[in-house]
Amino acid sequence: MKKYIVFGASQGLGDAFVRGLPDKGDHVWVISRRRPDNLDLDDGIYRTWIQADLSKEDAASIIIDSLREETLDVLIYNVGIWEKEGFEDHYNFDNDAPADIANIIHVNITATITCIQALLPNLRQSEAGKIILIGSTAGLDHTNNDQVSFVASKYGLRGIASALREHVRKDGIAVTCINPGELAAEIPFEEGADKAISKYNGTRIPVQDIVALVKCVVSLSKAACVKEIHVPAITDLNA
Template sequence: MVKNYIVFGASKGLGDAFVKGLPNVGDQVWIVSRSRPNSLDINDGVQRIWLEADLSQPSNRYIITEALQNERIDVLIYNVGVWEKEGFEDHYNFELDELEDIASIININLTSTITYIQALLPNLRRSNSGKIILIGSTAGLDHTNSSQVSFVTSKFGLRGITNALREHVRKDKIAVTCINPGELAAEIPFEEGAEKAISEYNGTRIPVQDIVSLVKCVVNLSNVACVKEINVPAITDLNA
């Protein structure tokens, strides 16, 4: 069966991998991002449509709803996340975070997630087997030893969105899943393959192909099944 996808945060990294690796010939993918994705240039029988939107502005959701109108959405993937400046550096100090940066992280990672998904629920209800997949992080799990207060808060909150949203759309047989990857080899483009990603980071970062494979499994389940949450740390990560 032909599927309609919408992928948020899809111009590069994991989002770009979803756009390239998930759809089959005949499928349609709406790509939501600020910058033009190079996946638009692929000629593989998949229809890809770019929707230019700054997801830090919840009001831009009307750009999306106007473009889709009454189109059916089978799979919505929300792959958006920002973090503290130098948050992954050894010298990072939460007490030096600026108020504007804290507010921006919470807005982009939580508020926009809620508002954009809310706007597209009518389109998802047109599917016989709707799927909503939110991409979180192992940083949002318990005891992962991260001191990035705002980022960790937002990713922990994403799990709350997942659980509450699942209850809201249960009657519609829309499955809601949160996938929490560890550190990804997102700088290695999907088309360059998993082996390059593994070699480049000496097996310490997860190839984006692994997450694409997991999402493909979830997407292909019937509307009887619901995968609630998947945690995917790197096997070398002792804190996850």
């Protein structure tokens, strides 16, 4: 039996992790602001909701108070917000409000650091602990994204993974950063990859592909550490 904690688990890729990653008998702690529908599944997997708003400074303490001394085998940090209309053609960084910039950095970087820091004692109890951070190809070189705060935070996530990997190396905890391109995140996991491929003509990555990658990483022995995986859509010439 494995014990997972999944951040950002109410919809999209996070919901797909909660549905598709664990096996019967596993336990998943589901972190989100709103109660997700995946808690209602009856498939032999134990799911526990922890309501936490990662934009608030008390998020880490709320999560720790709920988990207490539970062992964690796998932590998946799948959280990322971006600029308002950041992916629209008319988006302009000049118009970003300082408060919005600060919130992006807090949720995408500060909360990542503080929540993982708080959960290290739980992960150290595992025989082969794994931390998996979900980044973005926006955090790679030469991808032509102009959302300054979002891109900065995704570069920062890679830095977190790199330094954290060294910090927990002595504990036998492997740290992996996965950088997907644009996902077909609004196509529910249970509707299958073919629907996502058909709707977007292969230009967006089905969430099932990322779930499959994480399954592979989780299945590896404690002797292995996958440092980083980049997963652009095959049609993306900028990644």
